Amino acid sequence: MSDQERGPLLGQLARIYRDYLTAVVLHGQAAAETLGQNPTDVYALNALELAGPLTTGGLAERIGLSQSATTRLVDRLERAGWVRRGPDPGDRRRVVVEAVPLTPEQDEAAFGAARRRMAEVFDGFSADELRVLFRYFEQAAPALREATAETRSGARAATKGRAKGAR
Numbered sequence: 001m002s003d004q005e006r007g008p009l010l011g012q013l014a015r016i017y018r019d020y021l022t023a024v025v026l027h028g029q030a031a032a033e034t035l036g037q038n039p040t041d042v043y044a045l046n047a048l049e050l051a052g053p054l055t056t057g058g059l060a061e062r063i064g065l066s067q068s069a070t071t072r073l074v075d076r077l078e079r080a081g082w083v084r085r086g087p088d089p090g091d092r093r094r095v096v097v098e099a100v101p102l103t104p105e106q107d108e109a110a111f112g113a114a115r116r117r118m119a120e121v122f123d124g125f126s127a128d129e130l131r132v133l134f135r136y137f138e139q140a141a142p143a144l145r146e147a148t149a150e151t152r153s154g155a156r157a158a159t160k161g162r163a164k165g166a167r
Contacts, residue, residue: 025039027114028042028043031110031111031114032110034109034110035102035106035109035110036080037080037082040063040065040073041073041076041077041082042110043063044059044063044070044073044074044077045077045082045083045099047059047062047063048083048097048098048099049099049101052098053086053088053096053097053098054096054097054098055088055094055095055096055097056070056071056074056095056097057070059074059097064148064152074097078097081100082099082100083097083098083099083100084097084098084100085097086098
């Protein structure tokens with residue numbers, strides 16, 4: 001593919017990607033509403049389900065909140081029965097948080113429609129195309145986490161610069 005062909009294609013891809021991200025966020029909000037939660041709760045539970053039990057500090061790193069905000073989030077989720085705290089099997093002095101699994105009914109209500117719709121989409125792809133998608137998601141998630149860290153670092157530097165200029 002020539003650079004002349006690649007440039008416009010990447011521009012179109014960026015636009016479609018932004019539309020996709022918006023759809024993911026909107027579905028996350030709808031799933032959270034269905035479960036009587038807010039989107040940050042659902043993202044935290046997803047992080048716990050993917051990683052397994054975590055300390056509040058480990059969870060904070062994965063969801064991008066401060067440790068104190070994450071502790072408040074975990075307190076709220078524990079009171080509502082969505083997580084439980086327990087001793088860290090590797091160090092009994094530490095406490096870890098684990099997600100309480102959704103009931104099949106909760107899972108279906110919050111995520112069933114998306115699973116079915118995405119299965120329909122994936123049914124239209126060949127095995128080779130699915131491997132490309134797998135490779136994309138496998139590489140895109142870490143790339144976005146790195147971009148998030150860079151963006152946050154830049155935001156902190158900009159905030160410090162504004163604070164120094166205000167003196």
